[in-house]
Amino acid sequence: MAHFPDDKPNFYGRRRGRKLRATVQDLYDRQLPNLRFDPERAAIDQFATSPEDLFLEIGFGGGENLAAMAAARPHHGFIGAEPFINGVASLVRHIDNQGLPNIRIWDDDVRLIMSAMPDGLLAGAYVLFPDPWPKKRHAARRILAPDVLGELARLIRPGGRLVLASDHSVAKGWLLQSAVTHPKFAWTARRPQDWREQPAELVDTRYMMKAEREDRVPNWFIFSRLPD
Numbered sequence: 061m062a063h064f065p066d067d068k069p070n071f072y073g074r075r076r077g078r079k080l081r082a083t084v085q086d087l088y089d090r091q092l093p094n095l096r097f098d099p100e101r102a103a104i105d106q107f108a109t110s111p112e113d114l115f116l117e118i119g120f121g122g123g124e125n126l127a128a129m130a131a132a133r134p135h136h137g138f139i140g141a142e143p144f145i146n147g148v149a150s151l152v153r154h155i156d157n158q159g160l161p162n163i164r165i166w167d168d169d170v171r172l173i174m175s176a177m178p179d180g181l182l183a184g185a186y187v188l189f190p191d192p193w194p195k196k197r198h199a200a201r202r203i204l205a206p207d208v209l210g211e212l213a214r215l216i217r218p219g220g221r222l223v224l225a226s227d228h229s230v231a232k233g234w235l236l237q238s239a240v241t242h243p244k245f246a247w248t249a250r251r252p253q254d255w256r257e258q259p260a261e262l263v264d265t266r267y268m269m270k271a272e273r274e275d276r277v278p279n280w281f282i283f284s285r286l287p288d
């Protein structure tokens with residue numbers, strides 16, 4: 061039985077962009093029901109591949125990174141959460157083109173499924189280039205709010221990893237500040253390259269490439285989930 065929050069959390073991003081092309085809409089309508097993550101069922105049973113470990117990507121955008129990780133790591137299972145329909149349609153297309161069996165999609169706000177997942181389910185989670193919400197009065201909209209970080213600390217098992225990235229100076233500050241001050245996470249960086257270089261497991265996302273074209277510098281912050 062899933063434990064959904066009593067009040068649906070407010071979601072402030074875009075749900076829909078331009079109209080999907082007919083072929084993309086058709087693929088989305090046919091494939092999404094088979095790919096949709098079901099919070100009522102044990103996560104591991106939803107993959108035909110019996111994954112060794114499960115990972116969550118929050119806000120996968122166009123899904124290029126999630127698809128690349130799933131292709132490179134067929135022995136792992138990936139749950140991606142993204143409420144933006146055009147992004148979900150893009151990931152469905154990647155999955156179909158590459159025949160990826162190890163991705164399940166939650167096409168809505170990640171906060172609606174987190175409480176239904178058991179402690180220690182995940183070996184890792186990715187929050188890459190989240191919406192920066194730089195203004196103080198919008199701070200409550202930031203994805204790494206204490207409730208979400210608390211859920212990530214519960215869901216990622218000890219020794220697992222939380223990977224954060226941003227190109228925005230204000231967002232880098234709040235991402236780092238939230239995770240550094242959380243008692244269950246330790247920042248693994250030892251030298252500047254550790255936050256300047258993209259981890260080898262990740263690929264460039266559309267959002268990241270746009271940031272680089274506009275001369276914004278991306279950084280990656282990797283945290284280890286400490287023992288209980």
Ligand SMILES: C[S@@+](CC[C@H](N)C(=O)[O-])C[C@H]1O[C@@H](n2cnc3c(N)ncnc32)[C@H](O)[C@@H]1O
Nearest residue numbers: 073119120121141144169170188189191265267
């Ligand atoms: C700036 S985009 C970055 C997308 C992608 N990670 C990339 O690097 O291209 C942030 C994404 O987070 C998604 N997002 C925001 N709040 C979310 C939430 N509560 N649950 C899941 N996704 C969310 C947005 O819809 C948006 O697509």
